[in-house]
Amino acid sequence: MPRILIIEDEADLRELVAWHLTKEGFETASAASGEEGLTLAVREAEAGRPFSLVLLDWMLPKMSGIEVCKTLRQNAKTAALPVLMLTARGEETDIVRGLEAGADDYVTKPFSPKVLVARAQAVLRRTQPVDAEAPIRAGKITLDPARHEVTAAGLSVTLTSGEFKFLRLLLTRPGRVYTRTQIIGAVHDGFAAVTDRSVDAMAVQLRRKLGAHGDVVETVRGVGYRLKA
Amino acid sequence: MLLSRQLEKIRKELLHMGALCEESVDCSVRAILTRDADLARKVIDNDDQIDDAEIELEEECLHALALYQPVAFDLRYLVAVLKINSDLERIGDLAASLSEAAVMLASRPASVEIPFDLAGMSRTVQEMLHKSLNALVNLDVKLAAEVRAQDDIVDDIHRGVYEAVQKMIQNDPRSAELAIAYLGLSRKLERMADHATYIARDVVCLTEGDFSSYHPRSDKESPAKQP
Amino acid sequence: MKIPPHELAKALADATAHAAGLSRENAELQSVLGAMREAVVAVGPDERITRVNAAAAPLLGMTADSARGRLLGESLRHPVITRVARAGLSGKVDEGEMEIFVPAKNASPGGSSALARRLFQVRGTPMPGRTGAVLVLHDVTQLRRLEVVRQDFVANASHEIKTPVAAIQGVVETLADAPEMNETDRARFMDILTRQTSRLSKIIEDLLTLSRIERGLAVDLAGFSPEPLAPIGSAAVEACAPRANAAKVLIEADFDAGLALPCDPSMIERALVNLLENAIKYGGSGGRVAFRIARENNQAVLEVRDFGAGISSEHLPRIFERFYRTDKARSREQGGTGLGLSIVKHIAESHGGRVSVESSPGAGATFRIHLPLAPPPAALPA
Numbered sequence: 001m002p003r004i005l006i007i008e009d010e011a012d013l014r015e016l017v018a019w020h021l022t023k024e025g026f027e028t029a030s031a032a033s034g035e036e037g038l039t040l041a042v043r044e045a046e047a048g049r050p051f052s053l054v055l056l057d058w059m060l061p062k063m064s065g066i067e068v069c070k071t072l073r074q075n076a077k078t079a080a081l082p083v084l085m086l087t088a089r090g091e092e093t094d095i096v097r098g099l100e101a102g103a104d105d106y107v108t109k110p111f112s113p114k115v116l117v118a119r120a121q122a123v124l125r126r127t128q129p130v131d132a133e134a135p136i137r138a139g140k141i142t143l144d145p146a147r148h149e150v151t152a153a154g155l156s157v158t159l160t161s162g163e164f165k166f167l168r169l170l171l172t173r174p175g176r177v178y179t180r181t182q183i184i185g186a187v188h189d190g191f192a193a194v195t196d197r198s199v200d201a202m203a204v205q206l207r208r209k210l211g212a213h214g215d216v217v218e219t220v221r222g223v224g225y226r227l228k229a
Numbered sequence: 230m231l232l233s234r235q236l237e238k239i240r241k242e243l244l245h246m247g248a249l250c251e252e253s254v255d256c257s258v259r260a261i262l263t264r265d266a267d268l269a270r271k272v273i274d275n276d277d278q279i280d281d282a283e284i285e286l287e288e289e290c291l292h293a294l295a296l297y298q299p300v301a302f303d304l305r306y307l308v309a310v311l312k313i314n315s316d317l318e319r320i321g322d323l324a325a326s327l328s329e330a331a332v333m334l335a336s337r338p339a340s341v342e343i344p345f346d347l348a349g350m351s352r353t354v355q356e357m358l359h360k361s362l363n364a365l366v367n368l369d370v371k372l373a374a375e376v377r378a379q380d381d382i383v384d385d386i387h388r389g390v391y392e393a394v395q396k397m398i399q400n401d402p403r404s405a406e407l408a409i410a411y412l413g414l415s416r417k418l419e420r421m422a423d424h425a426t427y428i429a430r431d432v433v434c435l436t437e438g439d440f441s442s443y444h445p446r447s448d449k450e451s452p453a454k455q456p
Numbered sequence: 457m458k459i460p461p462h463e464l465a466k467a468l469a470d471a472t473a474h475a476a477g478l479s480r481e482n483a484e485l486q487s488v489l490g491a492m493r494e495a496v497v498a499v500g501p502d503e504r505i506t507r508v509n510a511a512a513a514p515l516l517g518m519t520a521d522s523a524r525g526r527l528l529g530e531s532l533r534h535p536v537i538t539r540v541a542r543a544g545l546s547g548k549v550d551e552g553e554m555e556i557f558v559p560a561k562n563a564s565p566g567g568s569s570a571l572a573r574r575l576f577q578v579r580g581t582p583m584p585g586r587t588g589a590v591l592v593l594h595d596v597t598q599l600r601r602l603e604v605v606r607q608d609f610v611a612n613a614s615h616e617i618k619t620p621v622a623a624i625q626g627v628v629e630t631l632a633d634a635p636e637m638n639e640t641d642r643a644r645f646m647d648i649l650t651r652q653t654s655r656l657s658k659i660i661e662d663l664l665t666l667s668r669i670e671r672g673l674a675v676d677l678a679g680f681s682p683e684p685l686a687p688i689g690s691a692a693v694e695a696c697a698p699r700a701n702a703a704k705v706l707i708e709a710d711f712d713a714g715l716a717l718p719c720d721p722s723m724i725e726r727a728l729v730n731l732l733e734n735a736i737k738y739g740g741s742g743g744r745v746a747f748r749i750a751r752e753n754n755q756a757v758l759e760v761r762d763f764g765a766g767i768s769s770e771h772l773p774r775i776f777e778r779f780y781r782t783d784k785a786r787s788r789e790q791g792g793t794g795l796g797l798s799i800v801k802h803i804a805e806s807h808g809g810r811v812s813v814e815s816s817p818g819a820g821a822t823f824r825i826h827l828p829l830a831p832p833p834a835a836l837p838a
Contacts, residue, residue: 012623012648016630019641038338059615061781063338067264074266074336088618089611109615110622112629241503244529245538252535255555348770356571359533359557366530372569 002052002124003027005044007037007068008086009060017055020113021120034063038071045077053124055116058087058098066101073102082127084120086111092222096179099223104176126173136171138227140213143171152213162187163206166199170217170227179224199225232297236306239289243310246282247362250317253279253324254358254421258351260331261414269331272324279321286314302438309435313365316424320358323417323424330410330417343411344393350386350415353379354422361428368436376429383422390415495593498583499541503528506588515574515593517559528591532556537578537591544580544589551579553596575600605777612779616659616794620652627652655793662795666778669723669802680718685756686711688721689749692728696736700745705736711749715756717829719807724825727803728758730796731823735762737792739820755809756827763820772813776801800825 004026008014011032018028029051031037037054044050054072058065065085072078085103087094098106104123107116135144140153145168150157159167169178169186178186180196187202203225207214218228253272260269290311293299299307357376364372390412397408489496495512499505504527508520516523516531523531528541536552543550553575560570577594627645631637637645689711700707728747735745739762746761767775771782779794797811804811804825815821 010619010623012652013619013626015644016623016626016648020630035338042338059611070264070266071336071338074332088614088622090614091610094611109618110625113626114629114633237502240527241529244527244533245535248529248533248535248538251533352573356557359571360569362533375569 001025001027003029003049004053004055004120005029005031005037005041005051006055007031007034007060007065008055008057009033010057013057016113017116020117024117024121026120034060034065034068038063038068041072041078041081042075045081050078050081052082053120053127054081054083055120056083056085056103058085058089058094066097069098069101069103080127082123084123086116095177095223096181099177099179100181104173122175126175136168138171138174139216141167141171141210141216143168152210157209159206159209163202163209166202167206167217170225174227177220177224177226183225232293232299232303235289235293235297236303239286239293239307239310242282242286242289243314244362244366246279246286246314246317249275249279249282250320250324251355251358251362253321254327254351254355257324257327257331258347258355260328261334262348264331264335266332266335269328269335272328273332276321276325279318283314283318283321287311290314305435305438309365309431312431313428316427320421320424323421327414327417330414334407334410337407343414344397344408345386345390345411345415347414350383350390350418353383353386354418354425357383357422357425357429361425361432364429364432365435368432370433370436373429373432377426380422380426383419387415387419495595497523497528497532497591497593498588499528499545499591500588501545501586503541503545505531512593514561515558517569532593537593540578540580541589541591544582544591545586547582547586549579549581551577553577573597605774608780609778612781612794616779617656620656620659623648623652624656659793659795662793662799665726665799666795666802669799669806680720682716682718683721683724684713684716685724685749685758686713686715688724689728689747689758692725692732693747695725695729696732699733699736703736705739706744707732707736707747708744709747712751715749715751715829717756717827719827723803723806724758727800727825728760730800731758731760731825734792734796734823735760735764735821738762739764751829752826754829756829758825758827759822760824761820761822766817766819767813767815767821768817772815775813776811797823 004021006014006017006021006028008017008030009032014030014032018030021028029040031040037056041051041054056065056068060068063071065087069083069085072081072083083103085098085106086109087098087106088109089095090108095106104127105119107119133146135142135146137143142151143149143164148164150159150164150167165187166183169183180199183199184196187199203217203219207217210216216228218226220226253275256268256272259265260272290307294304294307357379360372360379361376363369364376394408394412397411398405489507489509492509492511495515496507496509497505497512498507504525505523508516508523510520513520513523518531529538534554534556536554540550540552555573555575557571558574560572574595575597577596579592579594581590581592583589627649631642631645689709693707693709696707732745732747739745743763745763746759748757748759748761750757750759767782771780774780775782776797778798780798781792781794800823801811804827807827809825809827812824812826813821814824
């Protein structure tokens with residue numbers, strides 16, 4: 001039974017969200033502040049029963065959601081814990097900040113509870129641990145990390161090492177938006193300086209090489225890229 | 230002629246070293262206050278740069294001493310630079326060690342607030358470092374005296390922190406680990422202030438040509454200072 | 457070698473004319489540089505300062521003349537400016553940002569050397585032929601501060617407004633989708649609906665008040681006749697009595713009965729009620745609130761003081777900003793909209809006055825409204 005931690009300082013929202021998650025068969029736990037939530041998340045992880053997902057409000061008193069998220073990522077025990085950020089801040093730069101702090105997805109307020117539950121389920125689905133060497137499939141595209149091969153509808157596609165890493169990043173978590181900075185981090189080889197613009201150029205190349213299946217590489221305007229789910 | 234060129238080079242390198250240290254201290258404090266582990270790691274990485282700069286500056290000084298056998302002010306200046314160089318290097322180390330604490334603190338819930346005015350204390354320490362270097366540049370004895378006066382303030386703050394931390398542990402024994410970390414922050418800042426004060430004292434000795442009051446440096450924390 | 461006298465004379469004349477041209481250009485250059493708000497520092501290949509403009513002098517803490525000839529690092533010490541200068545000297549354009557100490561503007565000469573921390577954008581450009589580099593420093597401290605205020609306002613306002621909307625929308629959707637919901641749940645959701653709707657309407661009301669004041673009551677002020685302040689103070693105390701009683705807080709009023717000034721009494725009462733309500737909320741249960749109206753020089757001072765937990769210094773400069781909260785959870789629980797103090801400030805300013813706050817943790821907080829009184833007749837020049 002997946003267990004979800006809700007960190008939200010507004011009691012009414014906490015209650016509303018918990019009610020819907022319970023109805024969908026999740027177990028929930030709540031925390032009214034960032035500190036409390038963080039302590040709970042770490043304690044449960046240390047006790048060997050980590051939460052499956054954290055719903056995290058951005059604007060919390062004292063420690064903000066961004067700080068909570070960064071702190072979770074800093075701690076080895078909670079580094080892999082999926083985080084879905086709730087935020088009233090809908091500006092693109094805010095979303096980029098949230099994702100770069102380590103959030104897996106974001107939902108902007110006001111939100112429909114049903115949509116929130118669906119997004120939570122989607123995050124849970126795509127954060128199932130994956131075998132790093134196993135081939136990844138999405139639609140007609142297959143990527144085999146062990147053999148460093150990519151096929152689209154059975155036809156082999158030749159990619160540069162950067163493009164391969166880019167595609168692999170998107171494929172590991174379909175639907176998750178990666179910011180340009182995160183893509184640079186994953187693609188970077190340690191020599192060539194990669195800029196935001198070269199990420200865009202790489203995306204164009206990747207789409208071209210994937211031909212008819214190129215549209216799986218989806219641009220999220222002002223934020224980054226994701227694999228079309 | 231050649232000695233003056235060598236001294237110019239040393240002057241520039243010393244200023245660069247000072248600039249690196251001031252920046253490290255600033256970033257390390259900011260990393261703690263904003264829970265920014267990435268910034269803290271940058272400071273830790275940069276410490277190598279400060280260590281390299283120290284070695285290079287020391288070599289340049291020894292080179293000047295051996296080759297040109299300077300006398301009078303130039304000699305005093307080189308001796309002072311050697312001492313100040315090692316003070317700066319220690320300040321750099323302390324900044325790196327503050328940053329290590331910052332990385333640790335950034336992975337813990339901020340459930341217990343820092344029980345003292347860290348921003349205010351570090352601001353004073355940063356001012357002292359800045360003034361001590363300015364005093365050196367301008368051979369400003371009055372400014373050096375200000376640094377020494379501010380050191381007393383920092384010592385008082387540190388004593389206050391000791392008491393605050395004691396209270397924190399008494400109130401909630403579970404907070405002991407954090408409390409001790411906070412005390413460590415204060416102690417490191419207090420040590421930085423000491424090194425800035427040493428620099429200021431060297432400026433006075435250098436300017437007034439009086440070697441007799443040269444202080445012994447202690448890299449270990451003197452037990453008398455511990456409250 | 458011997459130079460014929462006429463050639464020598466010509467050469468001298470040329471040189472003189474050239475020098476005159478140069479000095480005119482130099483004077484022009486000086487006045488252009490002098491007119492710049494940005495600090496300009498030129499350095500030679502030896503990293504020594506060759507020229508600075510008027511705006512740079514206060515940053516260096518010395519006159520332009522005494523700065524000349526000093527090493528750059530002796531005056532401006534930061535890895536970024538060193539890097540930018542060295543790039544410029546090697547023929548490259550570079551820029552960066554640095555935060556440094558500069559002499560404080562109000563530093564008393566001869567006193568201790570007060571320092572201010574400022575944030576600069578630095579840009580370095582090479583001079584032709586690698587003869588030096590020009591560094592331009594732009595002080596962005598204030599700009600950055602305003603940017604933070606604006607961003608915080610947008611973020612806080614959207615949070616304060618969208619959170620109740622999110623709750624309301626969520627509840628409505630839930631109720632619509634679940635006709636078979638049990639009575640207990642339904643009652644709980646209806647509670648949420650009531651609470652959040654009233655919260656949202658309070659915020660909207662306060663926002664409307666703010667925009668009304670902003671539209672300029674100040675213009676109409678001349679139309680108000682002098683109003684005695686003591687009755688306004690009493691009305692505010694009365695309005696807050698139920699809350700004060702509930703929190704077992706005693707309001708100690710001390711009014712100068714003779715004070716009067718032209719004002720909109722309902723606005724002043726509203727500002728005082730906001731201050732008193734805050735003092736009751738944060739002063740701690742069972743405490744007291746000191747409420748004073750008195751003359752201080754040429755001002756009427758309306759002062760509300762509590763003896764609660766106080767406000768830490770980092771919040772004080774920003775406490776009158778809209779939606780700024782020192783402790784979000786607590787003040788929202790207390791039913792605040794985050795706009796109360798901002799309204800107080802606007803009311804004071806629309807009356808030609810100002811607000812101030814004093815506090816330290818553990819020592820309570822004192823809020824004051826300062827309103828200008830007409831100068832007493834005795835003070836008027838004969």
